[in-house]
Amino acid sequence: MKNSSNTVIGRIPVLECLRAQKRKALQLFILDSARDLDDVRAAARNVPIERATRQDLDKLSGGGTHQGVVLRTGPLPIFELGDWLKRPLAKDAFIVILDCVEDPHNFGAIVRSAAACGAAAVIFPKDRTAPISATTMKSAAGAIEHIDMVQVTNIARAATQLKEHDFWIAALMPESRQVLWDANLRDRIALVVGNEGKGIRPLVEKQCDLTLRIPLSGPITSLNASVSTAIALAECVRQRVAHPSPPSP
Numbered sequence: 001m002k003n004s005s006n007t008v009i010g011r012i013p014v015l016e017c018l019r020a021q022k023r024k025a026l027q028l029f030i031l032d033s034a035r036d037l038d039d040v041r042a043a044a045r046n047v048p049i050e051r052a053t054r055q056d057l058d059k060l061s062g063g064g065t066h067q068g069v070v071l072r073t074g075p076l077p078i079f080e081l082g083d084w085l086k087r088p089l090a091k092d093a094f095i096v097i098l099d100c101v102e103d104p105h106n107f108g109a110i111v112r113s114a115a116a117c118g119a120a121a122v123i124f125p126k127d128r129t130a131p132i133s134a135t136t137m138k139s140a141a142g143a144i145e146h147i148d149m150v151q152v153t154n155i156a157r158a159a160t161q162l163k164e165h166d167f168w169i170a171a172l173m174p175e176s177r178q179v180l181w182d183a184n185l186r187d188r189i190a191l192v193v194g195n196e197g198k199g200i201r202p203l204v205e206k207q208c209d210l211t212l213r214i215p216l217s218g219p220i221t222s223l224n225a226s227v228s229t230a231i232a233l234a235e236c237v238r239q240r241v242a243h244p245s246p247p248s249p
Contacts, residue, residue: 006076009066009134011040016142017071018043023145024074029060031068040069047071064134076132079150081158084121085165087148092245093120093188094236095167099155099204100195101225104130108139109226110193115143117233123150123158123190155192159207162190169208171200172228174221176211183212185236186243193229 008017018025018040025047030037032051041049052060052070060070096114101107107130114122130136137144152158159169170183171192192208194200205211214223214231223231 006073006132006137007060007062007134008071008073008137009061009064009069010138011037011067011069013137013140013142013145014069014071015040015043016145017073018047020142020145023076026072026074029057029070029072031057034068037069061134064138076144076149078132079121079148081123081150081152081161084148084150085161089120089165089188091166091188092186092240093167094185094233095119095121095123095162095190096229096233097155097159097169097190097192098122098124098129099192099200100125100128100198101193102128102130103196103225104133104135105139106130106196106224106226107132108136108141108144110229111136111140111147111149112143113226113230113233115140115147117230117237119147119233119236121148121150123152123155125155126151126153128195155201156203156207159190159192159204163207163209168210171205171208171211172214172232173200173205173211174213174223176213178210178212180212180214180232180235183210184239186239186245189236191229191232191236193225196225 008014028044028047028049029052030049057066057070096119111122167188167190169190192200214228
């Protein structure tokens with residue numbers, strides 16, 4: 001397992017980081033005039049708390065929207081794919097693969113949707129992707145603390161590795177003939193989301209078992225990457241609720 005050091009900013013991301021206890025909280029900085037952060041203080045058991053000026057917090061957060069609270073933490077656990085695949089996985093587990101999603105707001109919003117829908121992991125490449133930063137974590141609204149993050153060197157190779165563990169690889173592509181609603185998404189599924197401008201790379205597309213589109217009837221012919229992902233994840237959940245798997249013997 002790799003690690004990524006982070007500074008967490010904003011009330012909800014800080015609160016979720018403290019509650020999840022996924023990584024060590026080192027020091028909490030709270031605006032000296034703040035009066036609505038009792039839940040954050042309560043969650044910060046045994047964490048040193050320091051009162052700070054707005055200028056101090058602006059500096060600590062790198063100019064981000066900190067809402068009067070900044071948390072310094074230990075490293076965020078980042079899995080390697082081989083290690084992650086050794087963990088127990090449900091037979092209907094679903095995950096998200098980000099193929100060079102570069103906008104940190106999109107990255108964070110996708111992580112948030114994945115965690116909210118019960119996805120097992122988010123897989124992302126080492127290069128040509130948004131970094132896991134304070135902005136990413138703020139956009140994820142604390143969700144990054146509740147889902148496995150898996151970093152890989154090569155997305156196409158990762159797709160092959162996932163197939164060996166019974167995952168079907170499904171690419172979200174607006175030009176696909178197959179509609180999302182018509183696909184069976186109840187088995188192990190990895191949803192591939194492409195770059196905001198260039199989409200899914202050809203080498204990655206070759207590793208996909210199917211391509212899916214979200215049917216649109218309005219004058220706008222495309223959706224934001226994070227919105228498309230949220231719709232596809234919701235469909236994964238809907239199918240599992242409508243057709244629940246039988247209990248294991």
